[in-house]
Amino acid sequence: MHTTYRTYILLIPLLLLSCASTKFYVNVNSFSSNINFKQYRYSIESGNKGVSSSDLEFLSYKRIVDSSLNKNGYFTTTEDSCNASILLSYSISAPQRILVAENQKTNVNIWTGKEEVSMNPEYATIYDKFLQLDVYSRNKNSNPIELWKTTMTCGGRDSDVGVVIPYLLKIAEKFYGKNSNGKRLLSYDFETNEIWDESSSN
Numbered sequence: 001m002h003t004t005y006r007t008y009i010l011l012i013p014l015l016l017l018s019c020a021s022t023k024f025y026v027n028v029n030s031f032s033s034n035i036n037f038k039q040y041r042y043s044i045e046s047g048n049k050g051v052s053s054s055d056l057e058f059l060s061y062k063r064i065v066d067s068s069l070n071k072n073g074y075f076t077t078t079e080d081s082c083n084a085s086i087l088l089s090y091s092i093s094a095p096q097r098i099l100v101a102e103n104q105k106t107n108v109n110i111w112t113g114k115e116e117v118s119m120n121p122e123y124a125t126i127y128d129k130f131l132q133l134d135v136y137s138r139n140k141n142s143n144p145i146e147l148w149k150t151t152m153t154c155g156g157r158d159s160d161v162g163v164v165i166p167y168l169l170k171i172a173e174k175f176y177g178k179n180s181n182g183k184r185l186l187s188y189d190f191e192t193n194e195i196w197d198e199s200s201s202n
Contacts, residue, residue, distance in 0.1 A: 024167050024188045025198070030150040030175035037147060037177035040084040040137070041077045042069065047087030047134055061090060061165055065133065068169040072176055084147060086135050092161045093128040100124045129154050129161045131168050133176075148177045171195055 044062045046053045053062075065088055066076050079085075101122040106115050131152045136144040152168040171186045174195075185198040 022190050024156075024164075024171070024190065025154060026168055026171045026186050026188070027153045027183055028150065028172045028175055028180055028186055029183045030148070030172070030178055030180040032148040032177055032179045033146070034179070035147070037084075037135075038073050038075070040147070041075050041082045042084050042086050042135070043077060043079040043082035044069075044086045044088055045079065047089035047132065048091070057162070058088070061162060062088060064165050065169065068173055069176070072173050074176065082138060084135055084137050085144070086133050089130070089132040089134065090161050090165070091130045092159070095125045095127060095159070097123050097125055124157065126155050126157055127159050129156070129158070129164050129168070131161070131165060135177075150175050150180075 044053075044065055046055065046058050048058070051058055053059075065086070069076055069086075076082075076086075099121055103120040103122060105118045105120060107118075108115050132149065134149045135147045137147055138144060150172055152172045154164060154168065156164070158164055167188055171188050175184075183199075187196045187198050188194075189196065
């Protein structure tokens with residue numbers, strides 16, 4: 001009996017396996033009220049329900065966000081001396097099992113010459129990751145006003161949202177305080193260190 005194998009790769013949305021190649025893919029959606037946001041002094045606070053701003057996991061992510069904001073000209077400070085608050089929210093989905101390929105196994109019976117074909121599916125476990133910066137003015141004499149909001153989402157095999165946060169911010173930072181004009185699919189090329197807008201090609 002002669003056996004041959006063929007593998008059929010399924011066309012999977014890029015975001016599901018965002019780290020499957022040399023590129024990292026992120027969906028970015030950003031809204032802005034179009035004012036000079038660099039005049040504000042920002043404090044970063046927890047936007048997750050039930051997570052305090054002293055939570056150790058939150059503080060580790062806060063440091064990454066703080067560095068990204070400062071690099072882009074946004075001044076961060078303490079809650080006591082700020083005039084704007086950034087609510088930092090993050091989450092990761094439950095594991096999702098998806099079909100990524102089917103391996104075709106063909107057995108040829110040497111006595112009858114007939115082919116016997118079987119399909120062996122190949123699965124991957126992925127997680128959706130979410131990060132959001134939601135920014136409000138702080139004024140003792142008026143209610144908070146939303147200034148800008150940037151939301152980042154990606155898929156992939158990583159089960160730790162903290163691993164992808166630096167890449168999410170690196171890709172989305174050009175939209176801080178700006179309108180993205182709808183959801184944008186952006187990619188980061190690990191080999192060239194370049195960021196590409198893939199939205200127009202979809």
